[in-house]
Amino acid sequence: MIHTNLSGMLFFMVGCFLWIQLVGKKVTTMEKKEAVNYKFFAQTSVDKLFSTFKTSLSGINNNEAEVLRDEYGENVISHKKKTPFIVEVLKAYFTPFTTVLLALAIISFITDYVIVPTDERDLTGVLIIVAMVVLSGTMTLIQSVKSNNAAEKLSNMVKVTATVLRKGEEVELPIEEIVCGDIIKLSAGDMLPADVRLIRTKDLFVSQAAMTGESYPVEKKDTFSMSQKDAETDYENIAFMGSNVVSGSAIGLVIAVGNGTLFGQIAKDVSEKHTITSFDVGISKTSWLLIRFMMVMAPTVFLINGLTKGDWLEAFLFGLSVAVGLTPEMLPMIVTTNLVKGASTMAKKGTIIKNLNSIQNFGAIDVLCTDKTGTLTQDKIILEYHLDVDGKEDDRVLRHAFFNSYYQTGLKNLMDKAIIESAEEELNMNVNAYKKVDEIPFDFQRRRMSVVIEDAFGKTQMITKGAVEEMLEVSSYVDYRGSVVPLTEDIKSTILKTVDELNEDGLRVIAVAQKTNPSVVGEFSVKDESDMVLIGYLAFLDPPKETTKDALKALKEHGVGVKVLTGDNALVTKSVCKQVGLEDEELITGTEISRMNDVELKVIAEKFNIFVKLTPSQKTRLVRVLREAGHTVGFMGDGINDAPAMKEADVGISVDTAVDIAKESADVILLEKDLMVLERGILAGRTTFGNIMKYVKMTASSNFGNMFSVVVASIFLPFLPMLPLQLLFLNLIYDISCMSIPWDNMDDEYLEEPKKWDATRIGSFMKWLGPTSSVFDITTYALMYFVICPAVVGGSYHTLGAEQQALFIAVFHAGWFVESLWSQTLVIHTLRTPKLPFIQSRASFILTTITSIGIAIGSFLPFTAFGQDLGLMPLPGEYWGYLALTIVAYLMLVMVIKKIYVKRFGELL
Incomplete structure (x- = not known):
């Protein structure tokens, strides 16, 4: 009788495991999609693809989206699905420790009940051991369920969205709601929410590191070349889920979602594991x-x-x-x-943990690397001045800057928003009098962006704005004291002196230039940014937060060294750092870093705390050498340029208002972009x-x-x-x-x-x-x-x-x-x-x-x-x-x- 009970228990446990396996196989079978023929989608005309998905350039409606979802599946990767409850139960009750206890319970059952006389049988010991297993397992199960629910709830607070055209209207949808046949718009900072056939592109560069491991972004176009015959990721007119837009803009047709994407196939084969x-x-x-x-x-x-x-x-x-x-x-x-x-x-204190296992690393941080804008400063940029090259207020400079910011389709940053708000308040802007002809998107190497507009009389203008040094490189002329004259070294020195004075006051300065009736063959490109006329500059104020000085002091008292890694220039950074208590610090520039090997950089990274004029790759390099030196490094950022460094850090920290790729790269999300919140976390x-x-x-x-x-x-x-x-x-x-x-x-x-x-x-x-x-x-x-x-x-x-x-x-x-x-x-x-x-x-x-x-x-x-x-x-x-x-x-x-x-x-x- 006893042996029958023991056998029954074993059969029951084995049956549970087999049932879970069958359920898992059933789910896998249901979710399995036929492999996507990327060559077909790359070669086939857009009109034929529209016909295949019963869509158009204006997109689908919500009812059509439901039909397509039923036909092609949901945009969810299976490895992210919730663990079945029965699996949670088994994981809770069958740990290495409870397995030992259960084995001891069986032995105790045999020695106290099976092999002793009837009048000496006693199950008290077995019951106490089982009580321990039940107590431990039940509490673990309760906390695991709470953990999953909390993670899901917190995850829902940090939504990654995409811009989708639904019957001509632009809407922001969570990426889970995107279906095959949707038309999506892409710009710098966006993550690819699905596999996409590109319909229109403009200087589109995409990072495919998640897919291919390539360090550098690749250019994507809306055309197919018959010479392409390598990997699927080589198709220029296909962009893949999991990659992100570094620069440029595009419109694309969703051709695969969820497990049907290349990313989904990789996830299924490799089975994503936490570090x-x-x-x-x-x-x-x-x-x-x-x-x-x-x-x-x-x-x-x-x-x-x-x-x-x-x-x-x-x-x-x-x-x-x-x-x-x-x-x-x-x-x-x-x-x-x-x-x-x-x-x-931590959630109650404004800190969302995306991965529970990152909590220990979060508490272990001894070096925090942070960008300047929005962390040390208020992230509320105000346009203080719009000046000509003589340093006088000039509405013409603001008007040109407005057209550049208004018509660009890339990621509008805080300066763009400040320009648009100021122009709408101070000037009588008539955007209907112009139409956009083309644009050259921003990237972090050029540090500038251009738009080409045309007025009612057919006159065209290229308007470019960007970092002062980079703008001087592409300007051959200057609007100086009422006339256009060649940009001489003397005039350049005068301009730089004025900019330095503004920087020393804590103002960030960008320059504006234009070129009338630019000639172009085909589309405008980076090479057309030349021989421009510099017309003036814009000065922005991004004041330090009131809490920053106290937060930096608190972090220092708790053993966390703060290092500022910014793309901004030395004078502005020095002014802000002085206001928040980081005075008397020597600044290291990106140019100096580019000349150092890793051994030299490791010494510099330890010794100095403020690094300016950095490229994204230099931020990543600094984080890496600090980690190699034995530090636990946190990196806090919110922009696309911060994402590589966040992935390299032990703990990537972002905010809920960050761009998609930054939120996806982060382990921790702050509900407030404030170092004091970080210190509490x-x-x-x-x-x-x-x-x-x-x-x-x-x-x-x-x-x-x-x-x-x-x-x-x-x-x-x-x-x-x-x-x-x-x-x-x-x-x-x-x-x-x-x-x-x-x-x-x-x-x-x-x-x-x-x-x-x-x-x-x-x-x-x-x-x-x-x-x-x-x-x-x-x-x-x-x-x-x-x-x-x-x-x-x-x-x-x-x-x-x-x-x-x-x-x-x-x-x-x-x-x-x-x-x-x-x-x-x-x-x-x-x-x-x-x-x-x-x-x-x-x-x-x-x-x-x-x-x-x-x-x-x-x-x-x-x-x-x-x-x-x-x-x-x-x-x-x-x-x-x-x-x-x-x-x-x-x-x-x-x-x-x-x-x-x-x-x-x-x-x-």
Whole structure:
């Protein structure tokens, strides 16, 4: 009968796994799409493709979108789908620790129920072990579900959208709602939401690093060349999901979505995995260390007790109970609870964690690299001046700048918006009097952009605006004192001097130039930006945030060095940095960096904090050398030029108003673009990490100490120091107490420095603080064996009869049970802080309450019928005085050893 039950249980478990596999295969089959024939889409005419998808250049309507969604599938990659609930259940209940416990439960079931006489059958031990598994698994499951729901909820707060034409109207849709047949518009900063056949392009450059690993952007066009015969990604008129627009603009037809895209196929083949952090490695190493420790300890105790007591079955059961006691089955629950609680806390403080595993790295940041605009400054750019080259206000400069900003189709930045707002307020602009002929989009190498407009009389003008130095390169003439004259070196020096004066006042300056009736063959391109007439410049004010100075000070106090990595020029950056407390800092330019090798750059990156006139690749390079130097680097940015550096950093940080590619590259999203919010998030990350370390180190040291106690007791006592059931119940109470650790406080001093997982410290913590409990376990043995128990039963153990010996053992067990519970529970309060517990540092109300209840239940247990069923007996009054002395002495010794440990190793947790 018993074998049938065990077999049935095994068949049920195997059946569950097979059912999950079948469900997984069914889902895969349902989602599987026929491979996309990219050559067909590249070669086929646009009109024929429109006919295939029953669409047009104006797009589809919502009803047609639903039909196409049913036919071609949803724009969702399967690896991002929610894990089936049954899988979550199995992951929660079948961890390495609970698997060990379940194996022990089966063994206990056989030894306590199957192979013993009917009148001696007892399932209490099995039930306690199963209760531990259920408790650990249920709490882990609850927190996992909370984690998934929280991640989904937070993810919904950070939507990546695309501009779609639906029956001629431009609408912003979440990328999940895009279907095959949609017409989408692309501009700099956009992510490709699906695989797209390009219909119209204008100087379109796309980064395909996610697909091909290519470092440099590739140009995409709306034409197909028959010479193309290499990889699918080589088709010039096909852009792929997962890539992003670096510069230029385009209109495209969606030809594949979700799993049907090339990105979806790669994701299915490669199976996206999260980066293994030092935190993951540390948890894994600690888990297996404790399991190996248990596998050595339990057989050792079994052999010692078997040899010294002669009762091999009892010794086996005790060894089994020791194995259960040494299994940290609450570790998965503690870790998951801490991460979920940390993410929830950080969300309330304006910080969204996209990946829970990034919390530890977030708290470990010791170098924060940040752009200047919007982080140090208010990100509210105001157009202060529109000046001619003489430095006088000139509406003509503003008018030309307005046409450039208004007609461009790329990503309008804050300066474009400030120009448009100022022109609409100050000038009577009539955009209907002009039409746009062409444009040359912005890119980060040229640092300028141009538009070509035509008036009602057929007169055309190319208007270009951009960084002053780059504009001087393409200008041959200047509108100087009322007439157009060649741009001489003297005039250039005068212009640069005026610009420098504005920069020193903290103003950002860009130049404006124009060319009338430019001649062009075919489309306008970068080479047409030449021989232009410089007409003036625009000066913008982006004042520092009021909180920036305090935030930088707070970050420094918490061990985080801030480095400013900006594309802006030296004078503006220096002015802003001076206002926020970064004065007397030497500036390093991108030009200087370009001449350095990595060894030289590593020295410079360590020594200096402000880097100006950087290209995106130089930002990435700086982040890389800082990481190679051993720093945990966070990079905060919001623009397309920041995305590569964010991917390179340990923690990419962005804001919910950032461009798509920046949000996609980030691990952390700030709901406020403020360094003070970031500082609060870093502290929350350190708190989460600290509470995990409390449980890991306490459990490891407690287990190590118990080894000495049990081995000594097994050698010298004529009976087991504690019955298997008593040991199991003791462990259950302790586990419940530990469940409150995620809600504990952390000392302010702990939060001052970045924290990294160092698995080697676990071993040293075990060796130093573990044996302290053994000292007082042994004194308790002696006290109970030679003083308390003889006083209760009226004689020493060997002089008593069998009945009195049983009473002697029951009192002994009760004494060690209560002392063990008090010591291992109160030491939580001692080891949670390097300070004086209860006085200098107090645990949270939840931790204090739960541990107090646990101690109360354990102390009262010997006086109850249930306790006596467990083999415990009421303790005499004098025991409690000895107990108080023992606990006080134990905690004092722990504090002494703790101070020595901190002095030697630098930190406790």
